[in-house]
Amino acid sequence: MQSVGHSEKRAPLRKTGAVGLGLWIFFGLMLGVPSMAIVVGLTSQLIGNRYTWTEMDWNGDGRTSAGEILASVDIRVRSTPAEGTTCREFFSLKDGLVLRRTCAK
Ligand SMILES: [Ca+2]
Numbered sequence: 001m002q003s004v005g006h007s008e009k010r011a012p013l014r015k016t017g018a019v020g021l022g023l024w025i026f027f028g029l030m031l032g033v034p035s036m037a038i039v040v041g042l043t044s045q046l047i048g049n050r051y052t053w054t055e056m057d058w059n060g061d062g063r064t065s066a067g068e069i070l071a072s073v074d075i076r077v078r079s080t081p082a083e084g085t086t087c088r089e090f091f092s093l094k095d096g097l098v099l100r101r102t103c104a105k
Pocket residue numbers: 056057058059060061062063064065068
């Protein structure tokens with residue numbers, strides 16, 4: 001009987017399980033965090049905040065980001081009279097500091 005050499009070929013090890021899980025987590029975060037921010041923002045709008053989507057542009061860069069929507073949960077608005085007009089003050093719930101004040105002209 002002739003001895004046959006051990007020439008078994010093995011497929012390279014693949015870490016499909018770990019990579020697949022990582023991709024799922026990555027895409028889940030990419031889709032889940034903005035979606036959550038939008039849901040939280042809309043919910044806070046419905047519950048009691050009375051400001052518009054563009055007013056949530058807290059840093060004034062011209063667009064409302066998901067982070068700004070999340071930040072809006074801790075920001076409220078109140079009307080204050082000022083020199084014959086009414087102003088809207090956006091203030092932080094944690095310390096009461098006014099973040100922005102807009103007055104009608
Ligand atoms: Ca912004």
